[in-house]
Amino acid sequence: MGTRFPYGLPSGWFQVARLVDIEPGAVKPLRYFGRDLVLFREMSGAVRLLDAHCPHLGAHLGHGGRVDGDEIVCPFHAWRFDGSGRCTKIPYSEKVPRQAAIAPWVTVERCGLVFAWHDRVGRPPMWTLPEIPEYGSDEWTPFEPRTWSVRTCNQEMAENAVDLAHFLYLHGTASMPTTSTSVDGPHMHVHSKTHMTTPAGVVEGSIEVDSYGFGYVTTRFRGIVETLLLSSVTAIDEDHVDVNFHFSVKKIGGGSITRGVGKAFVAEVTRQLEQDIPIWENKVFLPSPVLCRGDGPIGPFRRWARQFYPEMTNDPVDLDAAAE
Ligand code: FES
Numbered sequence: 090m091g092t093r094f095p096y097g098l099p100s101g102w103f104q105v106a107r108l109v110d111i112e113p114g115a116v117k118p119l120r121y122f123g124r125d126l127v128l129f130r131e132m133s134g135a136v137r138l139l140d141a142h143c144p145h146l147g148a149h150l151g152h153g154g155r156v157d158g159d160e161i162v163c164p165f166h167a168w169r170f171d172g173s174g175r176c177t178k179i180p181y182s183e184k185v186p187r188q189a190a191i192a193p194w195v196t197v198e199r200c201g202l203v204f205a206w207h208d209r210v211g212r213p214p215m216w217t218l219p220e221i222p223e224y225g226s227d228e229w230t231p232f233e234p235r236t237w238s239v240r241t242c243n244q245e246m247a248e249n250a251v252d253l254a255h256f257l258y259l260h261g262t263a264s265m266p267t268t269s270t271s272v273d274g275p276h277m278h279v280h281s282k283t284h285m286t287t288p289a290g291v292v293e294g295s296i297e298v299d300s301y302g303f304g305y306v307t308t309r310f311r312g313i314v315e316t317l318l319l320s321s322v323t324a325i326d327e328d329h330v331d332v333n334f335h336f337s338v339k340k341i342g343g344g345s346i347t348r349g350v351g352k353a354f355v356a357e358v359t360r361q362l363e364q365d366i367p368i369w370e371n372k373v374f375l376p377s378p379v380l381c382r383g384d385g386p387i388g389p390f391r392r393w394a395r396q397f398y399p400e401m402t403n404d405p406v407d408l409d410a411a412a413e
């Protein structure tokens with residue numbers, strides 16, 4: 090089956106692991122960005138990500154490779170590689186061939202998570218990821234993870250935040266949100282006013298979404314309680330993504346009240362996501378959709394999104410007319 094999305098995989102930072110899942114000395118095979126990768130953690134604590142296959146005879150370092158000090162040792166003939174992918178030693182040969190190297194990936198850690206830089210044209214990282222002040226704060230609950238695998242792509246999922254009409258008709262929210270959008274390079278800010286249905290009735294709330302590309306998005310909900318969602322959607326290949334959500338709630342009253350509110354909030358976001366999944370998994374991407382007034386800022390969103398496919402030039406389609 091061919092791919093359903095015509096632009097391929099976007100550039101940006103994307104979550105590839107949680108630090109708690111990769112202890113010092115651990116080795117993990119990964120499959121992201123349509124590539125086989127190996128993640129390992131040096132005994133000194135640094136996390137490293139390399140292409141998976143050994144340049145010698147092609148073994149996958151993530152299946153049987155082991156960490157020794159700050160190096161990873163291939164399971165097949167024990168060639169050793171450092172975190173930059175350079176072969177440092179071949180135990181049965183005095184000479185290491187100059188081409189004996191594996192492509193390294195740039196990673197950064199935020200909020201106990203590891204993000205990898207993926208670039209379709211091989212550029213070094215084009216932007217940095219902001220710290221999240223709620224993470225580690227005494228006033229906020231520890232980040233709580235949820236994950237899904239979905240048959241869709243980054244852009245289709247991200248468009249959900251600016252697709253205003255679906256909130257009412259798919260998710261059954263109390264009203265259609267109203268939004269304002271601003272863009273600064275890879276950062277897009279969407280401010281929405283909305284009505285949220287709660288056990289105490291309908292309350293007015295606001296939602297601030299800050300996207301730094303498709304793979305690092307904070308959503309701050311304010312209404313009865315403040316809640317934070319950090320989300321990163323990582324492409325496995327052109328048609329499948331891993332969705333990583335981390336939730337945190339601003340502490341209120343006793344621990345049990347916060348826990349109760351947190352649970353209700355996670356349940357509501359999960360309910361909405363699980364309503365979106367069958368739409369995403371079965372829809373097609375229309376480069377020239379028929380839009381109408383009231384649809385929300387889909388045109389500005391798609392223009393912002395275009396930068397993550399850097400070699401692509403102007404979009405021949407003008408979505409301005411019906412965008413807002
Ligand atoms: S295949 Fe890795 S050392 Fe031979």
Ligand SMILES: [Fe+2]
Pocket residue numbers: 249255260361362365
């Ligand atoms: Fe949705």
